[in-house]
Amino acid sequence: MMKISEHVLCAFCRLERRVYTKKSVGWTNVLKAALAAVLLMFIIWQRIEPRAVIFFAIFLAMAEVFIRLRWRMSLPCPHCAFDPLLYKVDREETVRRVITKLNQVRADGRHLFKTQNPLEHLPFVHKNSNDGLRGQGPAAKPSAKTENRILSRQV
Numbered sequence: 554m555m556k557i558s559e560h561v562l563c564a565f566c567r568l569e570r571r572v573y574t575k576k577s578v579g580w581t582n583v584l585k586a587a588l589a590a591v592l593l594m595f596i597i598w599q600r601i602e603p604r605a606v607i608f609f610a611i612f613l614a615m616a617e618v619f620i621r622l623r624w625r626m627s628l629p630c631p632h633c634a635f636d637p638l639l640y641k642v643d644r645e646e647t648v649r650r651v652i653t654k655l656n657q658v659r660a661d662g663r664h665l666f667k668t669q670n671p672l673e674h675l676p677f678v679h680k681n682s683n684d685g686l687r688g689q690g691p692a693a694k695p696s697a698k699t700e701n702r703i704l705s706r707q708v
């Protein structure tokens with residue numbers, strides 16, 4: 554059976570988290586929807602009834618909506634709230650959410666006792682009068698391999 558989720562590294566805070574890779578219904582879902590429709594047909598009418606196709610369509614639509622929502626909701630990082638999909642369309646909103654989340658984490662203080670601390674791997678950013686904002690520190694320049702792994706697995 555195909556894996557529906559996998560562990561990836563967050564592109565922003567570099568912590569590991571789980572994302573769902575399955576975005577849409579597969580053949581197993583179609584089969585399950587058909588079986589459920591047939592079962593419901595025999596429970597309601599006790600014979601073969603063409604109206605059962607409606608149940609099949611409803612079950613399939615529900616499965617599609619559920620799988621879509623599950624995939625979309627697993628994308629934002631639970632540690633730093635970085636959302637790779639939102640980042641593609643609205644960078645400012647992504648930054649606002651990450652700042653809000655990290656401020657919450659700082660104010661909370663519980664991150665100090667956790668093994669997964671989102672503040673631990675953040676790049677140091679300082680203002681340089683010559684060339685504006687520049688990333689520094691160990692996390693500022695990930696290897697090409699790491700970067701590929703992070704980016705390709707998230708969207």
Ligand SMILES: [Zn+2]
Nearest residue numbers: 563566630633
């Ligand atoms: Zn993160």
